[in-house]
Amino acid sequence: SDTVQITINGNSYSKGKDFYFYRGFNDTNFTANSIVFAGYGIDDEKYSDFENINVKNKVVLIIKGEPKKKNKYRLTGNDEPSRWSKNWRNVLETLKQKGAAAVFIVRMDYDLPENQIRISHYMSKPVTVLESNQNSKSQFPPYFYISPRMANDLLFSSGKTIQELQKSIDKKFKPQSFEIENVSVSVKMNRKKEIKTAENILGYIEGTDKKDEVVIITAHYDHIGKHDTVVYNGADDDGSGTVALLEIAAAFKRAKDEGYPIKRSILIMPVSGEEKGLLGSQYYSENPLFPLENTVADINIDMIGRIDEAHKKDTNYVYVIGSDMLSSELHKINEQVNNQYTKLKLDYTYNSK
Numbered sequence: 001s002d003t004v005q006i007t008i009n010g011n012s013y014s015k016g017k018d019f020y021f022y023r024g025f026n027d028t029n030f031t032a033n034s035i036v037f038a039g040y041g042i043d044d045e046k047y048s049d050f051e052n053i054n055v056k057n058k059v060v061l062i063i064k065g066e067p068k069k070k071n072k073y074r075l076t077g078n079d080e081p082s083r084w085s086k087n088w089r090n091v092l093e094t095l096k097q098k099g100a101a102a103v104f105i106v107r108m109d110y111d112l113p114e115n116q117i118r119i120s121h122y123m124s125k126p127v128t129v130l131e132s133n134q135n136s137k138s139q140f141p142p143y144f145y146i147s148p149r150m151a152n153d154l155l156f157s158s159g160k161t162i163q164e165l166q167k168s169i170d171k172k173f174k175p176q177s178f179e180i181e182n183v184s185v186s187v188k189m190n191r192k193k194e195i196k197t198a199e200n201i202l203g204y205i206e207g208t209d210k211k212d213e214v215v216i217i218t219a220h221y222d223h224i225g226k227h228d229t230v231v232y233n234g235a236d237d238d239g240s241g242t243v244a245l246l247e248i249a250a251a252f253k254r255a256k257d258e259g260y261p262i263k264r265s266i267l268i269m270p271v272s273g274e275e276k277g278l279l280g281s282q283y284y285s286e287n288p289l290f291p292l293e294n295t296v297a298d299i300n301i302d303m304i305g306r307i308d309e310a311h312k313k314d315t316n317y318v319y320v321i322g323s324d325m326l327s328s329e330l331h332k333i334n335e336q337v338n339n340q341y342t343k344l345k346l347d348y349t350y351n352s353k
């Protein structure tokens with residue numbers, strides 16, 4: 001079975017109760033005799049935890065979050081968090097670029113009962129990653145979320161506590177980074193592995209004038225499966241989108257057969273592994289059959305069958321997400337065509353970056 005052992009100064013900890021981690025990095029084994037405390041792991045023009053320290057090839061300890069005073073975030077000056085705590089990838093990307101060997105991220109709220117339940121549930125489930133991830137250079141260094149208790153064991157020789165350090169950073173808005181000497185930490189991981197296969201399904205309708213350009217239309221045909229003894233069939237999420245793909249494919253094929261061919265080529269692609277972390281889409285992006293430079297858009301459909309509280313009265317709506325993010329034209333085209341033909345209410349509530 002799985003072995004994941006972390007020891008600090010001879011103490012060992014238990015997975016879930018004291019620490020947890022996400023999918024996305026390989027099993028790792030290391031020992032270290034010093035680690036670097038790097039505040040919140042932020043490297044911003046206004047504030048940097050890396051001013052006076054080097055984390056290259058070091059094990060790094062950081063706090064999840066960003067400096068705050070009262071209810072205001074120091075970096076933004078208001079109650080909106082900055083990109084550093086809004087998206088955890090920013091901190092990990094920074095640590096990766098600075099060459100950190102491994103990262104411990106302390107969650108000050110680790111012991112809240114609701115977190116404990118979520119974490120232990122999450123840790124009891126197997127994780128699924130693409131096989132190609134095993135060697136991927138885009139991987140982050142191994143990173144573990146830990147409890148304040150574990151962080152204080154890492155800090156022991158320094159005589160400081162994680163609570164004091166956080167308070168001091170927040171109060172002064174000055175980095176408190178330093179190297180912790182005389183600590184012994186080791187991590188040993190050996191997770192059981194099992195190879196499973198899954199397929200994306202591809203249906204190609206060739207275009208005319210612009211046949212080298214491809215529009216992809218996707219929906220995921222996997223669902224979460226069984227939860228204890230309850231079967232989740234996924235009729236809405238995303239059987240509804242998958243069926244829509246079949247209808248769309250049939251419509252385009254019929255149009256072509258009846259003398260109305262389309263200019264661009266269309267790739268209809270039900271993908272798998274979405275619920276495991278967009279794995280089917282990731283696989284296609286890494287192994288595209290048609291060059292991504294010529295792929296002008298991917299229209300993804302998920303959950304056509306859902307009607308939420310906000311639209312109980314007028315159910316003729318769709319949430320549009322991302323049409324203005326990568327494309328300069330898609331947003332306009334979508335609105336124009338909708339005004340002319342479908343006349344759905346376009347709701348942009350979830351279209352945030």
Ligand SMILES: [Zn+2]
Nearest residue numbers: 237238302303
């Ligand atoms: Zn879905």
